Amino acid sequence: MTVPADNRPLVAPIYQSAKFTFDSVEETERQLHGDREGFWYSRKTNPTLRQLELTLAVLQGREDCLLTASGAAAVNLSMLALCRQGDHVIFFAEMYKPTQHLIRRVLGRYGVRHTLLSIDDVDGIERTLANTSTRLVVFESPSNPVLKVADISRITELAKKHGALTMLDNTLAGVHNHGQFDVDVFVHSLTKYVSGHGDVLGGAVIADRKIIDSLRADMAVFGASLDAHAAFLMQRGLKTYFLRYERQCQSAMDVADYLDSRPEVSSLRYPGLKSHPGHDLACAQQKDFGSMIALDLRGGPEAARVFTESLSLFSISASLGSTESLVLAPQLLQPRDFDAQQLAWSEINDSTVRLSVGVEDVQDLIADVEQALAAAGAHTS
Numbered sequence: 035m036t037v038p039a040d041n042r043p044l045v046a047p048i049y050q051s052a053k054f055t056f057d058s059v060e061e062t063e064r065q066l067h068g069d070r071e072g073f074w075y076s077r078k079t080n081p082t083l084r085q086l087e088l089t090l091a092v093l094q095g096r097e098d099c100l101l102t103a104s105g106a107a108a109v110n111l112s113m114l115a116l117c118r119q120g121d122h123v124i125f126f127a128e129m130y131k132p133t134q135h136l137i138r139r140v141l142g143r144y145g146v147r148h149t150l151l152s153i154d155d156v157d158g159i160e161r162t163l164a165n166t167s168t169r170l171v172v173f174e175s176p177s178n179p180v181l182k183v184a185d186i187s188r189i190t191e192l193a194k195k196h197g198a199l200t201m202l203d204n205t206l207a208g209v210h211n212h213g214q215f216d217v218d219v220f221v222h223s224l225t226k227y228v229s230g231h232g233d234v235l236g237g238a239v240i241a242d243r244k245i246i247d248s249l250r251a252d253m254a255v256f257g258a259s260l261d262a263h264a265a266f267l268m269q270r271g272l273k274t275y276f277l278r279y280e281r282q283c284q285s286a287m288d289v290a291d292y293l294d295s296r297p298e299v300s301s302l303r304y305p306g307l308k309s310h311p312g313h314d315l316a317c318a319q320q321k322d323f324g325s326m327i328a329l330d331l332r333g334g335p336e337a338a339r340v341f342t343e344s345l346s347l348f349s350i351s352a353s354l355g356s357t358e359s360l361v362l363a364p365q366l367l368q369p370r371d372f373d374a375q376q377l378a379w380s381e382i383n384d385s386t387v388r389l390s391v392g393v394e395d396v397q398d399l400i401a402d403v404e405q406a407l408a409a410a411g412a413h414t415s
């Protein structure tokens with residue numbers, strides 16, 4: 035049953051169909067060879083996925099997009115598709131841990147070489163690019179959890195000069211940020227701000243058509259496709275993306291201002307604060323400062339644990355960017371396989387707590403932080 039052409043559903047329906055059909059072999063072949071519009075098999079794409087791909091591409095300011103079953107799949111599979119044996123990749127200690135595992139352990143097994151640097155070390159990036167022919171510079175901004183801000187125009191300029199591609203995992207900044215920079219490939223975990231409700235996993239690779247076309251054949255056989263129902267939920271999440279993001283940023287700024295006034299906090303990192311080392315760069319690069327805050331508690335590890343467990347509106351949980359506020363304690367943030375140098379770059383210590391601010395009433399959130407700080411204050415180690 036089709037609806038008349040002049041009578042559309044206001045909300046696009048879910049194409050919950052793995053397969054599509056034509057009336058003739060000839061038209062099927064034409065579609066498969068790219069000589070006509072249409073769909074064949076949802077592992078490659080389908081109308082629900084395609085709608086989301088095109089929306090995300092517009093938001094990020096690029097021509098095209100490929101969806102994946104998770105953010106990790108977007109990072110991993112695009113790197114697998116872009117790299118070959120013997121290629122060299124530059125990445126950073128301040129990055130998402132599974133991405134580091136992928137580069138060090140998995141791609142390493144297939145002969146992809148790497149150099150690990152600190153995102154603050156722009157001279158190191160330049161030196162490495164000059165000394166080692168490099169396929170890809172993979173980075174994030176702001177970083178997680180301490181929100182270091184990468185100098186994106188400098189990094190992309192250096193990479194271009196030395197013939198390397200740049201891949202920016204833009205999950206923390208969101209799909210509306212950083213499109214003005216000469217980044218070749220954006221990857222996102224849609225699980226975070228795009229879905230926004232913590233109920234569905236997904237990822238996206240966003241780039242100009244030439245790059246997406248070159249990835250498409252490989253991505254289709256990797257098979258980590260987004261499900262149509264998940265794509266529908268993403269599309270629904272996108273409708274409130276800006277409402278949520280603006281509210282979360284404003285609340286994060288207010289919570290950060292409050293924490294800034296508190297003696298129990300020995301170090302505070304939110305890019306919206308003037309005291310943040312990346313504040314000027316964040317002002318120049320980003321439309322807003324995000325919803326993540328990192329703080330160190332003067333009372334040490336025990337105070338950090340009590341603070342984390344005393345919060346009632348912030349749940350102890352992974353992930354970020356959802357309607358609910360979340361918290362992670364130092365034990366849950368510290369990388370296990372870093373040497374002393376890498377640990378110093380990460381700037382995570384045994385009293386660092388990460389907050390992800392949701393859309394709850396901000397006065398309630400501040401009152402919650404206040405009572406948790408009071409509880410932690412009694413536990414100074």
Ligand SMILES: *Cc1c(COP(=O)(O)O)cnc(C)c1O
Pocket residue numbers: 104105106107109130174178203205206222223224225226235236237353
């Ligand atoms: C969460 C996250 C990912 C992985 O995304 P999933 O959807 O959980 O697979 C990748 N990069 C960053 C920066 C993330 O925060």
